[in-house]
Amino acid sequence: MLLDFNGEYIKDQIVSLEHKHAIDLNTNTAVDQFPLAEDEFWNVETLSILFQATTNTQKPFINRVLQGRSKYGSGKASALSYLKYTIKFCFTSSSQKPEVLDLIKSVLKSTNQAKILDKVCWHGNKYKLLRDNMSDVFFNGESEYDIYLKNIVDSIQINDLDAFQEFKILCKLKLINDLMFNYVQFDHIQPLLKRAESSLGGLSKVIKVESSVAVDDKAITVISLRNCNQDVKKIIPLLVTKHYYNSHKKQVKKSPPEKTLHLIIDEAHNILSQQSVREQANWKDYRLELFEELIKEGRKFGIFLTLSSQRPADISATIMSQLHNFFIHRLVNDRDLFLLDNTISTLDSVSRSLIPNLSRGSCIITGTSFDLPMLIQVDELNDNCKPDSNDVLLESLWSVKTEEESA
8 A cells, every 4th residue: 555645656657557546535626535434434543533632631522422322323313313402401401501502503503504593692690591682581491492492493404414524513412411511621622623623624525434345456555645635644644554554453363464565655754754843742642653553563464664755854763763674865964864874773884975976766775684785776667657756847848949849
């Protein structure tokens, strides 16, 4: 399986499309989608990855959402019953909360029925829900609810929901109930809902949740992230890796394994970097820990990792130290060269001195599979086999063609 950040291998590169499954993900339009089985999507680890849940508060909250779904059922009928129960509970409770009104309205908005409660407001002095600003009707119990809301709430309908929409609604309803019982603090869970709202548009275009997923029997699967936004580029590699890692481990019954899985990550510094400052520290640690586990333990299950990067110094030192073999092309950055000195014990000083001056196609290979470091020249691929990564020829692009050349 090849993770392709720049869309360089989704055509006939490496092998023909007859033997390749190319998935071109796009967060703008749903072109191709990565398939996930329902039981894999409705999993606390998967959902925590998708929505970058914090370990101490948000992940346990997701787990409670899943427990409720497992207990009371799934689909739009169950979500509709949960919604009606929650509305009644909030309006008939003796201890009402101002936060829940906005949450209920947001759930109704997602079901295209926002007008049902558009006039209901919160009365700060009475600490009660008010029918509207022009009345003095407070919801103190079931009598007011039965008179003014029961028939309206009973008429609510929900259209068919995809997995992402169902999860969003269940999270909001669970948060409402937890707030009513004082189980959680609103500020702790709200960021999870915000991330879910902002990322659902992109994630739902690149992930397809199915009742069952057919086994991919082609030699190689290429997943292109070229047309994905930055958030999805961080999440999908982690999700895909976990998917293949866990499914392959389940298939391995013997030692040594009779089947191998090879995970290849092009431009690996995009997801294995410790330098990222745009994400939470605990989320970055979780992402790196998964790949560190894979590179440490994967060999037992026949899982192998191949990394390609122009900036190896940005990759986690733990991951770099676990790599066995290296194909080193030209590097000139001091940080990258310093990393080689401290990571690759099989690289001698003579070979090391050649690295900044290697010509195009030249490569030093070293590692546990080689007795000595070797300098080789890699043959250039045919044009129809090359990755889509050719340099722009500015002289040709900017030159003015004569009439003869144009003809």
